Amino acid sequence: MQEGRILLADDHPLIREGLQMAIRIRHPQYMVDAADSIAAAEDLARRRKPYKLLVLDYRMSDCNGFNGLFRMQHALHDTPIALLSAYTQPPIIATARALGAAGFLSKSQPLDELVRNVDLLLAGQKVFPDVIEVPSDIADLNARLQSLSPAQARVLSALASGHLNKQIAADLDLTEATVKAHLTSIFRKLGVTNRLQAMLAIRPVLDPFAES
Template identity: 55%
Template structure:
């Protein structure tokens, strides 16, 4: 219902745009395969075929440089900062007024990013975690976030369109840069960016 309402409002406010609306990452990938030239993608983190940021990573791979905006009822600072770190163009609340959402989308289409402000201890914890991963490349960060979503090397390779050998090489570099020895320690290093990402309805 939220998806349909947002699509309808966007069509009224920005009639020059053609809008596709789908209910899963697989459907989105199919639409991207059929139609090129997308300017913006809106993504709900809770979808039937995605867990955590895995859907974001798949869309990012399929869309290339097209900005992706997360629209969610979850507003935890760690989720917002994880989205920012992964390269999202914005993080919008489902609860905010529709005109505010449309204003944010116009700003993002104009090349800006839109994120809520984070504050307090959670922001400090997130900042520390971000500092730990600052030395990771974009590809290494995507691998680490997919790893934290519980995905196997083969699944991560499929999501990112690379070989399993490439994933293993990325993991070796990630462990070295984070100063850890295994997957569990790497995930613990990322914990402030991963808290409360469990599955559940929005």
């Protein structure tokens, strides 16, 4: 009996197709959908959700850094999202955890190990490698982001995707007044006063390599 769907989003065909097949073999009770871009994943989310789990490539052709995570959190709301990446720098892993990811999987892991980690994620566990101390500026930003309520995080996610207040309100089924109230709280918690400053403040999260 089918128990639900899993979504796999990765723009590398070999990784995407190999992991998709391995998960299907291990979990025949789940339908495993695959997308090669964030746009395709968003389309599947609109048409086929709810999903039990999303395994999301950290960087794809139409997103940079954590923008993909923001966008898919916006599209899937409560679905656990695990990031899959060849980048395993501790600040990236720590930031992923702070932003609400359910796990961080390395593309250097053997396929059978990746599937075992998917097992843990489906069981509701968090899956992260051990990380060393995070730089203080990232730690401070993480703390500010963690202080956001779930509703505020969804509004910030939409803002990071370039949406205006009217579109955010329509997408999240809110009034524009409520969106403005959330933005006021978000700006206060981030220590900024407007949208541009907010985007600059979270730039290290949207793309940790922007300044490298």
